[in-house]
Amino acid sequence: MIGASGPAQPPPLPGTARRGRRPAPISPQAGLSHRAWLEPVRAVLFASGLTLDDLVERSGYSKTRISELLRGNGYYPAWEITFSVSHALDVPARPLRRLWTAAAREARKDSDWIRHCIEQVAHEGDSPPLPYRAFTEAMRPDYHDYARAFLLTDQRAHWVVCEAFDILWLCWSEAAASASLNHYAWQLFRSRVMLRTPRHTDGRPDLRAAVFSTHEVRGSGSTPGHFMALTELIDLFDVLTRLPDDQMDLTVLHYLCGIPAARIAHILGMAPALTHAVDHHARATLDALVNAPTPE
Secondary structure (H helix, E strand, C coil), rough: CCCCCCCCCCCCCCCCCCCCCCCCCCCCCCCCCHHHHHHHHHHHHHHHHHCCCHHHHHHHCCHHHHHHHHHHCCCCCCCCHHHHHHHHHCCCCCHHHHHHHHHHHHHHHHHHHHHHHHHCCCCCCCCCCCCHHHHHHHHHHHHHHHHHHHHHHHHHHHHHHHHHHHHHHHHHHHHHHHHCHHHHHHHHHHHHHHHCCCCCCCCCCCHHHHHCCCHHHHHHCCCCHHHHHHHHHHHHHHHHHCCHHHHHHHHHHHHCCCHHHHHHHHHHCCCHHHHHHHHHHHHHHHHHHCCCCCCC
C-alpha cells in the first residue's frame, strides 16, 4: 500500500528514457517513522523513470548523499536535502515535512536542530487537494476510534491517524485513481495502526487491554460478577484477534466502536451485502472459537 506513485511526475530529462538501477534496499536501521516518508518517496522515484543522475542534476546534491538519503543510511538527513529531492520528484512538501519531523524526533534530533533545518528552506508547501480534505475530514472520527481500540489512548490514536493521512496525501494520485479510494485508504491506515499495536508472542495483535476502555467495564464498578464478566470479556477480545483481518476489522468497528453496519461498509470500501456476509462469518467464527474445547 505504501508503494504509491504520488502526484503527477515530471518527465525524465533528455537522454534518460532508460531506467537507471534502483537504489539499494532501505537500511534496517531506519525506524518506523523514517520509513513512513522514505518508502513513498522511493516509490515516486521508481514510478517516475528518473535515475540518481537525474536527481543529482535536479537537486544539486551529490549521488553519494542522495543514495544515502534514499537508503535511510548513515545520519538522519537534514530537511534541506530531503526537500530538494522531494521537490525534484514533485512530492508535496507539507505532509512530507511533518513526517520528516516525526522521524527526526525518532532519530533523537533535538528541537533546535529540527527548527534550524526547517528554517533553511523558505517553502510552506501547497494546500491539500479539496477531495483529499473532504475524505480525511469524513473518515477521521471513525479511524480514530479504530486506532484507539488497539493503541489505547487518544494521543496515540490521533498521532497514527495524522501519520496515515499525511502518507495518503503523498500517495493521493494513486489512491484517487484506484478501484476504491476507501479501501485503499483503509489498508494504508490499518497498516500504520498494526505496526504500533502490542503483539502476542505468536504475532497476533493483543487487544486484551482494550477491554478496560469499553462502556460495559467502565460502568460496572464493583458490581457482583464483575470479575467474572471482565475475565470473559478479556478472553473474548483475545479470541477476536484470531479472526481474518476483514472479520476482525468489522467486529472492532461495529461492536467495540459502535459504528453502524452501513457506515462500516463505506469506511472499508466494501459492498453492503459483502459487509453483512463478513459480519455473519465473523460471529460464526467467534462462536466456534469461544466454544472450542480447551486442549488438555
